[in-house]
Amino acid sequence: MLLCSALDGTAQSDVANLKQAVKYYKVEFDERRGENGDTLYYSSHRPLKWTDFKAEPRATSSYSAAAFTGFGYNGKIKLDNDTAIIALVLETYFIKPFSWVRKGAQTDYALAHEQLHFDITYLIVQRLKKRLMATTYDADFDSIIQYQYIQSYRDMNRLQEQYDNETRHGIIKTEQERWERQVIKWLQE
Incomplete structure (x- = not known):
């Protein structure tokens, strides 16, 4: 998360003075890619593989697989004259x-279902980015960003649940295909 105290290493006592000097706010984005230990960051060039699923299947679950996806952000502030650049x-x-995935459930079809969960998470991040670009900022930019993040996280949970409900966790193939087409369309918007 972004903290106001992270303003270029400026002491907390100077933050208020800096905020008074800032007249404009600009947001810049970067996306983390690749892998870092046990974490795989989203890339359309690196789809999921069954070897990425390292956990033991949950004994109490009736599902054949589960992809644990999520999103977050971090940032810092750069000052350029009277403009705060939120990076x-x-x-x-x-x-x-x-x-995780159960033995015997490692089919291409099941992997495509789990991949779409990852794609949906990425879709929500792209929507968050659009929201943040359209937002007007002031000295309370950190709270504004956190609010949008929380709203996006709720959106992700709703969309993931809708996806699993409508496809019955991938069982209804026609719904699975419809969702695949729809997510591709949304990502192209």
């Missing part, structure tokens, strides 16, 4: 040691 790094991630 955010967005992260869409898949946590390998929390994701």
Whole structure:
């Protein structure tokens, strides 16, 4: 998360003075890619593989697999004259040691279902980015960003649940195909 006290290493007592000097706010984005230990960051060039699913299947679950995905951000502030540049790094991630698949369930079809969960998480991050670009900022920019993040997290949970409900966790193939087409369309918007 972004903290106001992270203003270029400026002491907390100077933050109020800096905020008074700032007249304009600008947001810049970067996205984390690649892998870092047990975490895989989203890339359309690196789809999920069954070997990414490291956890033991949950004995109490009736599902054949589970992909643990999420998103977050971190950032810092750069000052350029009277403009505060809010530099955010967005992260869409898949946590390998929390994701699992049952033996015998490692089909291409099931992997495509789990991949779409990851794609949906990435879609929500892209929507968050659009929201943040359209937002007007002031000295309370940190709270504004956190609010949008929380709203996006709620949106992600609703959309993931809708996806699983409508496809019955991938069982209804026609619904699975419809969702695949719809997510591709949304990502292209």
